[in-house]
Amino acid sequence: MPVFEKEILIPQIKKFIDTNHYSSLNIKAVLIDMDGVLYDSMKNHARSWKMTADKYNIPSDENEFYLYEGQTGRYTINYLFERSFGRKASEAEIKEVYTQKTDFFTSLGQAPVMPGAKETLLSVTAHNLTPVLVTGSGQDSLLGKLDHNFPAIFNKSRMVTAKDVSIGKPDPEPYLMGLKKAGVSANEAIVIENAPLGVRSAVATGIFTIAVNTGPIDDNMLYNEGANIVLQSMKELSNRFDSIIKTFNLFK
Ligand code: MG
Numbered sequence: 001m002p003v004f005e006k007e008i009l010i011p012q013i014k015k016f017i018d019t020n021h022y023s024s025l026n027i028k029a030v031l032i033d034m035d036g037v038l039y040d041s042m043k044n045h046a047r048s049w050k051m052t053a054d055k056y057n058i059p060s061d062e063n064e065f066y067l068y069e070g071q072t073g074r075y076t077i078n079y080l081f082e083r084s085f086g087r088k089a090s091e092a093e094i095k096e097v098y099t100q101k102t103d104f105f106t107s108l109g110q111a112p113v114m115p116g117a118k119e120t121l122l123s124v125t126a127h128n129l130t131p132v133l134v135t136g137s138g139q140d141s142l143l144g145k146l147d148h149n150f151p152a153i154f155n156k157s158r159m160v161t162a163k164d165v166s167i168g169k170p171d172p173e174p175y176l177m178g179l180k181k182a183g184v185s186a187n188e189a190i191v192i193e194n195a196p197l198g199v200r201s202a203v204a205t206g207i208f209t210i211a212v213n214t215g216p217i218d219d220n221m222l223y224n225e226g227a228n229i230v231l232q233s234m235k236e237l238s239n240r241f242d243s244i245i246k247t248f249n250l251f252k
Pocket of ligand 1: 033034035036037069193194195198
């Protein structure tokens with residue numbers, strides 16, 4: 001057995017089973033985040049947040065926005081206002097600032113598909129696992145875009161978006177809903193996430209969480225939120241995917 005499976009994956013699976021008091025794992029579904037996982041879109045999100053903060057005279061660092069990925073725009077705006085102006089934003093300000101952020105994001109163009117994302121999704125379906133998208137994004141054009149880039153993988157019944165949830169990540173709510181849509185329990189799924197707050201949401205739901213560190217943050221930020229393993233790219237995940245699923249099948 002290769003070193004990764006023997007020395008990293010198997011010990012992590014055993015620890016995960018113990019921690020969550022599961023008697024077995026029987027992986028039937030894969031819950032997949034979108035930004036920073038299927039699309040290389042986090043650069044544009046961070047850039048457009050930074051442009052927005054500059055416009056409203058809010059001092060910020062472009063890289064800090066990778067840490068807020070997953071939380072709602074409202075939450076991020078209130079946090080920035082409290083930090084810079086010592087008060088929360090008004091409803092009108094939240095609306096204005098978020099509209100500006102969305103406009104800047106749109107002006108940066110369509111983000112490319114993440115290398116390795118398509119191959120990973122094809123492996124998911126080749127193993128007869130149910131893919132479910134779990135994203136904090138709520139764009140109307142989401143399904144069309146996904147269907148264009150990843151044909152016949154997702155449909156409305158296999159998606160949790162900002163429009164389906166009331167709280168969002170890092171609350172467990174979106175991943176709980178993802179399990180429901182997949183029709184499986186927490187010990188029958190794995191999560192693929194790139195953001196610390198997304199990892200927190202998945203871990204709180206009791207799902208084995210594979211973090212893929214596609215941004216500038218330190219691996220420890222993902223481990224500290226409870227990620228069970230951290231990989232360096234979606235390409236690495238797609239290369240390891242078959243072997244990861246075969247390893248999980250030892251714990252059925
Ligand atoms: Mg993400």
